[in-house]
Amino acid sequence: MTLDKLEAGKSGIITSVGGEGALRLRLLDMGLIPKTQVTVVKVAPMGDPIELRLRGYELTIRKDDARNIEVEVI
Amino acid sequence: MKLALVGNQNCGKTTLFNQLTGSNQRVGNFPGVTVEQKMGKIKGHNDVLLIDLPGIYSLRTYSAEEKITRDFILNEKPDGIINIVDATNIERNLYLTLQLIDLNIPMVVALNMMDEIRGNGGTIKLDELEELLGVPVVPISALKNEGIAELVNHILTAVNEDIKPKVTDFCAKDSPVHRCIHAICHIIEDHAQKAKIPIRFATTNLIEHESDITEKLSLDENELDMIEHAIVQMETEHEMDRHAALADMRYAFVDELCAKTVIKPKESKEFIRSQKIDKILTNKYAAIPVFIGIMALIFWLTFDVIGQQLSDLLALGIDALASTVDTALTNFGINHIVHSLIIDGIFAGVGSVLSFVPLIVVLFFFLSILEDTGYMARIAFVMDKLLRKIGLSGRSIVPMLIGFGCSVPAIMSTRTLSSERDRKMTILLIPFMSCTAKIPIYLVFSAAFFPGHAALTMIILYFGGILVGILTALMFKNTIFKGNPVPFVMELPNYRMPSAKNVVLLLWEKAKDFLTRAFTIIFFASVVVWFLQSFDLRFNYVEDSSTSLLAGIGRAIAPIFTFNGFADWRASTALLSGFIAKEVVISTLQVLLKVSEAGVSAALSSMFSTAQAVSFLTFTLLYTPCVAAFSTTKKELKSFPKAVGVALFQSAVAWLVSLIVFQIARVIL
Structure with missing residues (x-):
């Protein structure tokens, strides 16, 4: 499934990072790469963006962009 | 000697810069660099200039900040690099370190917030880390001013003795990436030497198609074909495209490094505290009311209590000075035109503007606290969805709100926006947020035309301004600011106490x-x-x-x-x-x-x-x-x-x- 579908509190392992251009490079640079474990911490009050935890830090990305990331739920 | 200070955002870079240079700072421009750089002489070393480069996560060129840093290092050729690394977030921070090492310049890693690691019962095996990274590592606490002298000694030694990074290979032996990198290194060796570009850096840039580097290397058709072939082969064997493969290579190296050197026994106190604070500040129901409350408090304190009092006091002072000068000039019998120039022109003009200064200082005091504690990132998180509708991101909400107080600090505060596009658009929209100086006009007019309805008139005017702002933004979004906004991928750092020194220096600036x-x-x-x-x-x-x-x-x-x-x-x-x-x-x-x-x-x-x-x-x-x-x-x-x-x-x-x-x-x- 894609990362935007992952419920708050659930974790997954990234299997692929799609999309293109600056956004994709930024995601890769921030450590969102295949085999990385990521947890959805919370969803913003208005329903978007989402807060993620990975590699010992917290990151926020928009749902539209999270749609490009495939994860395997654990 | 010229040193560059490089590091991620939110890793204490400004604090370290302030500790290293004290108040001995200025802002300047380097040729070819459009953004002003902060620089200062290192305390006790008058011949060492330290340049504070923008906080970045990578040396790629898709954002303005990253391009500035990369071009600065390539073109200005600093003698050494101080790379500040947040020890509490070491994995992601070291990703940039590996890219900096590729530049083959004397470099020292300043491992910041080591006190926090120790405070949580953890440790980092410094000797091993140094060995595996191949560059000196100095533990520091920028906030507590610890380890700074040692850091300076290390970087000076590294530069004076020209100690380059010792480890250059971050790819797993015999992996497809390894083969690809070495094949390309071999092809471009002479070209890189001639173009004076560090070879490792040139190679990874070629793999990622950074066009400016490709051009500088002046490779012929045949060589370019061979390089492309090597890359495609790697992509097939590794089952990842080039960008992912390189990111994967660096993170794999960092993961292994951290597994060997970093011991974190439990979740840090700071993280748990941040989670607790966020339970309220980014809570589904409380977040927006709390945000409005905080902004209202800042406005009230600035425009009604502290700032206004100080402004009034200053205005009194200026008036007193003006009347003293006025009397003196009259007694002196000076030409009445010169008299008018000084009193009606200069004192009235500059004087009225000067009385803004306390407002600006007080407002920036609060803003720097919002920024340095980490709350500003949460505001962006909470408000992003709303602002995105008009083509901006969550961070722009604060400058816009300040615009209701005074456009001057509002425009100044756009400096913290990470994207150039958002900055420009926000600056354009701020004046539509009706500032306090316009209130007297509204009051006089509503007294004349809508007696008894002053409040309603004001509300209509304020909302009218906002409405025009929104319409303008929508128009821009689909015309001149069309195209891809910078991705909204933002770190939410742990909440921290701001450094008093940082705040004071910012206010002074x-x-x-x-x-x-x-x-x-x-x-x-x-x-x-x-x-x-x-x-x-x-x-x-x-x-x-x-x-x-x-x-x-x-x-x-x-x-x-x-x-x-x-x-x-x-x-x-x-x-x-x-x-x-x-x-x-x-x-x-x-x-x-x-x-x-x-x-x-x-x-x-x-x-x-x-x-x-x-x-x-x-x-x-x-x-x-x-x-x-x-x-x-x-x-x-x-x-x-x-x-x-x-x-x-x-x-x-x-x-x-x-x-x-x-x-x-x-x-x-």
């Missing part, structure tokens, strides 16, 4: 910046407006302001407002004088209508019909802000023509909207 402009561009503009008000076409000094040059210009431009309903030269002259400060619109009208302060409202109601008044108010709400805001825009956009463009655009919007308002009001009122 902002105050100095504003004072410099008060005595240059604002001084100049005040003298020009004074001249126009005081002389007629034949350069005779005028006693009756209705014959002045300014009134002449007012008469000349008045016909522009024919369809807006206020083609009266007194109205247009008042609007022109409003460029000095918006409060001046009323005092000019008062002078031109030849009435006392109390009589303005009555005089206005005979000058304007209600529809005309509404139209005039709409124009004042939207048209170009005062000279102080203009000079701030010029500073932030780094261009006089662009600032003029912004001012003209705002005036054009004001003209158009007030025209529409008048045509409608004429029918219904």
